[in-house]
Amino acid sequence: MQKETIALHGGYNKKDGYGTMSVPIAQTTAYAFRDAEHAANLFALKELGPIYTRLTNPTTDVLEQRYAELEGGAAAICVSSGQSAIFYAIANVAEAGDNIIISDKLYGGAVTLLTHTIKRFGITAKVFKSADAADLEEQIDENTKAIFFESLSNPQIAIADIENIVSIAQKHKVLTICDNTVASAALFNPIKWGVDVVVHSTSKYTNGQGSAIGGIIIERDGLNEFFKDSKRYYHFNTPDESYHGLVYTEVPLPNFCLRVRLALLRDIGASQAPHNSWLLIQGLETLSLRVDKHSDSTLEIAKYLESHPKVKSVNYPGLESNENYNKAQKYFKDGKASGLISFEAENYDEAKKIIDTAKLFSVVVNIGDSKSLIVHPASTTHSQIPEDELIEAGINPTTVRLSIGLENPIDLIEDLEQALA
Ligand SMILES: *Cc1c(COP(=O)(O)O)cnc(C)c1O
16 A cells, blocks of 8 residues: 555554544553453463553554554554654663664764663664765674664754665674654655664654654564574573563564563553554654655755855755765655755854744754744754864754745745845
């Protein structure tokens, strides 16, 4: 089935929901068992069914099935935020003494989580250049548990060398995890290019209206085989003492999500609220339509900015002049490049002035909202970072970042015109 159709119907059987057209919100903490035997069977995985909303929920379940189908995966699991999706994806494979290899172009929250917070748990991160991955292979060792990158990165707006990364990872049988938040499932599906695990912050384009925080992890088909005799991933093929000796690879359910659910959601519990799942289901219904529109408007605005005498440069992979243009054409649907764009103002003060004089753009550090957003990273999100590190991360004192919404681009261009005047 095509994506637009999956996004509307996937994972929901109306007969399970009293015939309701809108997926019902199962606003409940727990579920009644038929009897003691039923309860025992559920805990022993002899029978599948809901026990407690920290682990599963019927509304969340619809979103999980729908997303797995949309990304071409075998299973998905929702968590309470994009950050927790990243943490669980890593914690599912790595432990003290292990390392992961992460892209040099990542979301700020992912950088602090993966380089600082998990270091306190004994997991170290090495950094590779995701634009060409030439330095990836030499960094892989026997304790490397994952390679983590963003398909289209936020805030650098760069596209990873996905094919190369995947082929190096496959050669060494190391798991790849791709954050596909900015490209979105509408434009790109990492699993179709051989990626093992996909994560999203569903707070962004999935929700689409800036009304709920959420995260999701999706695994490809065939990961059970990948884990089966692997020494690197021995947790999956040796008994889990925390689950009375369960061996995940002996369970005929997609193992990656299964282990996140049975071990990590059980113990750490960053589960998604059923009401948020419902909001995200509403958003997902129109994902393709919206991301097409976000992309088309952003390209129009990129062309306008590129021709403006007071704009020094524009970074948008939909522009032919952009260094990521060929990758956008290669990987993304119709070469569309989503709604993030940045440009360089004449100087620091000018950048701040643009932020202050734009009227339609709200000064917000979110992305993927239906309303257009603007930020000056150097004086806000990245103000604690020294200038040389900033520039290394691709952020200049003059950088202005926009997340283009669904307003008519004529109005957005008019607003930018007066802000740049
Ligand atoms: C926002 C974002 C995250 C974090 O997601 P939250 O839902 O805010 O926790 C992770 N990765 C990317 C690319 C993001 O844009």
